[in-house]
Amino acid sequence: MFSLLLSDEGKNLLKSIIKETITVTLKEFLEEKGINDSLVKSQKGAIQDQYLTRKETSNLLKVSLVTLNNWQKTKILIPSKIGKRVLYKKEDVQKALQEQDPHFKIEHYEE
Structure with missing residues (x-):
């Protein structure tokens, strides 16, 4: 519904804000849980190995x-x-x- 009110530039700006917010929140969550990027990447590699x-x-x-x-x-x-x-x-x-x-x-x- 809100997308009808926004211009294309506004939609793109909103998408980038949401993406950045999710990225920052996810990184904070992973740090809080003691999970670092290398562990996530190694798990992804394990899936690729299987x-x-x-x-x-x-x-x-x-x-x-x-x-x-x-x-x-x-x-x-x-x-x-x-x-x-x-x-x-x-x-x-x-x-x-x-x-x-x-x-x-x-x-x-x-x-």
Whole structure:
């Protein structure tokens, strides 16, 4: 309702004020709880170590994104949703690959 009363410049200013306020509040909260940025980043890295994106999964399995969608529908390989992202657990991809080749193992994957 308020956005109807604001110009585009006013909307952008309001967005930047809200974003800055949230950022400062979050940093203060993390400091208060004794959580620093490096811990948050290491947890994010841990998630990246456990999951593959749709593109990484399709490249690794040598299938198209459409095939991944079909596999999801038929419950061959079911992704996890983390926020808005669709990710595949590395262990699930490993199992799918090992069904095709029992000796295959994902050591470290980088695109």
